[in-house]
Amino acid sequence: MNSLRNKLRTFFYGRYGIDQMYYGLLGLYVILFLLQVLLDWEILHGFCGLVLVYALWRTLSKNHAARRRENQVFLKLWGPVKTELILLRDRFRDRKNARYRHCKHCHAILKLPNKRGNHTVICPKCHKRFSVHILF
Ligand SMILES: [Zn+2]
Structure with a gap:
């Protein structure tokens, strides 16, 4: 048991891990998966898998600088979208x-x-x- 634990610890040592882009990719995966189920588009089936594999590959990457740069670009693009979504939520909540x-x-x-x-x-x-x- 300790041997397996040590192997896992060695494998995960120095890996990048989870960041905001990981959660964004998971959200994209869920949206694409639901679209695939609802619309039955074959092209989305492969794309869903690619998004999930890319998200997992990023968490296991050891190139922290590159992953950090990708996350910064993601945050720069996601920021205005998030602001609009929050405003939409608030407008709906306060509509009366x-x-x-x-x-x-x-x-x-x-x-x-x-x-x-x-x-x-x-x-x-x-x-x-x-x-x-x-x-x-
Ligand atoms: Zn003003």
Whole structure:
């Protein structure tokens, strides 16, 4: 038993491990797998496997510098997508009580109370006034 444990310890020593890109690849795998099941596209079958193999290969890689660079690129691409997804979630959660609008000057996102009509808003970020029309 100790021999197996030592072999595993030796094998995993110095491996890169799990990072944010690993979780992103797993999420992509789940999405592709569900699409494959729902749409029955043969081309997705092989692509799902490639994504999973690539995710596992990255965790077992010993080239930490290259994997770190890949993760940085992934985080740079994923950041704006994640922000939009969070905003979508918040808009859905607050759909009865609030409206989200962009500031016309600095493009900051403002959460406004859901009151119909024309309103003058002062942006808390740039402190400039602008008008907002809320229909419903
Ligand atoms: Zn502003």
